[in-house]
Amino acid sequence: MPDLSFLLAQSLSGLTAAMFLFLIASGLSLIFGVLRVLNFAHGSFYMLGAYLAFQFVLWGGTGPGRFWWAVLGAALTIAIVGGLVERLLLRHLYGKDELYQLLFTYGLVLVASDAAKKAWGTQQLSLSRPPGLTGSSRVFGTMLPHYNLFILLLGPTIALGLWLLLNRTRAGRVIRAAALDREMLGALGVNVSWLYTGVFMLGSFLGGLGGALVTPVRAIVPGMDVEIIVEAFIVVVIGGLGSFWGTFLGALIYGQVLAFGILIVPAFSIFSVFALMAVVLIVRPWGLLGQPLGT
Amino acid sequence: MLEVRDVRKAFAGFQAVGGVTLVVPPRSICATIGPNGAGKTTFFNLITGHLRPDSGTVLLKGRDITGLPPHEICRLGVARSFQRTNIFPRLTVFQNVQAAFLAHHRLALNLYSRVDRFYREETAAILTSIGLVEKAHEVSGFLSHGGQKQLELGIALASEPELLLLDEPTAGMSATETHETIALIERITRDRGLTLLFTEHDMEVVFAIAQKITVLHQGHVIAEGSPAEVRADPAVKRVYLGERVP
């Protein structure tokens, strides 16, 4: 019987991973829900968020808050990039077959990943934890880094914030309405075009934020874009495409599966992720909280 | 020909169709009418297998077809048109109708013959009868709305049905187009000895050719009978308050 504190440690690490994933997946889910576009380049935004955070820290010299400014700056930059991409390019593909939109975002992945390689090389990069969150504490018999604790608290906070935005503000109502019936919305006088840009920027912001925040915990390396987009997609599918809490739930479940799966089946990681996705798509494509297809 | 017994269908708590019973005698022309949201299209979808009824049965010529997949129901001699125009836009008019022949004669699994030489005369015959033969080689997506609706009729006929289900066949048409289309439908139905069940919004159309009318309202049958009976029915008048009932 494995040590209880060991199990707890695993579970906590699964939770931390889940919170990161939720942050990123929520952006993906939001963009898909409103624009009906599965943005493959969301993973690239995540990766670029990480690289930019690194770069901003480098430029920021020394100073107590430089990590946080860098994170914020990276996320905002990504939001702007996302806005430009949507406004200048993606917009023209809306009327066309979904295939074109998918391929476009895939083309962006290719461009972004090579651009990142050119700018930052192929070496692994990382950032140290920000001052104030460098320590760790004993929690339930295991050492929990403070930064992880921060993430564990940030996740639900952002979830709540997003939920409030979507359900308690006018902007949020408009966004939710757009997810249901965009034509009607246009007829009601809402500037659907700018709404789309706004949603895309918000989604990209979340992706970039996730990438920037993950830098003290994971290495910044080429290939992180592909890795994350698959995981984000799985999370969204498990929870149900278009369901907000579904994405949160999906992230939680996936985090635990990831944490414990590796223990059960050693060759787990590369195989399981896709097997899990396949199983979900076969058995229950609309996920836990989504709407059954065809209604 | 067609017998629907007490079918029900609910969507997430909303009862779209609640216990509708309907009998369509062979070679008759029947119509289901009702205001928007009465459940007419849902009802059609339940008959043609696009939706599975929560309860109730659908019988075609005495045979239970409840819950069968659409392609099987089609093979049993039912053809249908859809509310939204449903053609194959990038194929030509000829190819649209020919495709229905190919499917009907079970050629779907023929992987080696040249498709162009199949059913040319039969397709031409159908195109002539619906008046689209000069446009045979035009891309169907470029036809006018009325033309596309005619083509839909042609596709339905190519399946050589006994029962024809038309969902709002004159939707979006001008008065002239409507008259022409209705005349066409009636002529074809008579010439081929078909049974016709259709839904419509346009009351003139319905009263012009239907022999039996079933009125739906909020998923229930509120009246049924000949045009004269329905016209005089007080329940119908109530439901259509504000609408012209000629």
Added chain:
Amino acid sequence: MAARRRLARVPWGLLVAVAALFVPAIGSRFYTFVATDIAIMALFAVSLNLLLGYGGLVSFGHAAYFGIGAYACGILMKVHAVPFSVALPAAGLLAAAFAALFGFFCVRLTKIYFAMLTLAFAQIVWAVSFKWNSVTGGEQGMSDVPYPDLSGLAWVPGLAGYRTSDHFYVLTVVVVAACLWILRRVVRSPFGRLLTTIRENPERTEFIGVDVRRHELIAFVIAGLFAGIAGGLFGIFNRGVFPDFAYWPKSSDVLIMTILGGMGSFYGPAIGALILIILNQEITSYTEYWPFVLGILLITLLFLFPGGVVGALGGLVRRLERTRRA
């Protein structure tokens, strides 16, 4: 107009195939090498187009069947000394069997779900070939896949002077031409026509009496079969089979070839394969940032030439005809 009809009756495919047979006569090993690559990829891309262009089914995981075919053929020939004439069809059949298995689940979904499930299956194939060291050689892959016994070809007049790799090229051209001929027949058959109606309007197709899922599954299996044959050929050409044959960039490469050449025509993807491979050769000699160029190319295509090269040329021809008539 009459001239165009006369042009259409010329058996272009056959002419190109025969002309292709003369490439080794140029004498350069490099040209033969590139031509073999193009021929194999052309088959791979055209097989995908059965799903994409004709069926409207977006598969992000077509490389799975390519990989399975490559491993099957390589393992049969290297480990079990099975002759090529048996190993290649067997590879195709095994790929088709997996296509049937995976496809069964995939065709129950639509659009984005379909695409992601095809990707998931492809990645599973990749993961299995990556890890199953005993059978597939794992991460290192399988090297030294033998050439088939081509001594018989020395009988054919004119071929006696060629090298082994040239013999293999000739064999490849013959196999690819035969496969393309079969695919062309399928596309022009009632099955093929009804596949296009599924693309245009699956709901309507169902209600003219077609079992849409079964139809799509059959298309999926055929596409998988020919992808497997392409894979088998490629394994030999490459003198080795590696896990990345099934890795997702391979699927996206072939997807890009198909779109570049033009999904709307039968030979479009083959032309796309030709252009992409030559472009790759040219560009990778200058810079290592091929993915970047590929990405820009893809994006440009999507915005400016959605019909691919063939589509653009077709549009150009039509415009010229109109100005001539005017």
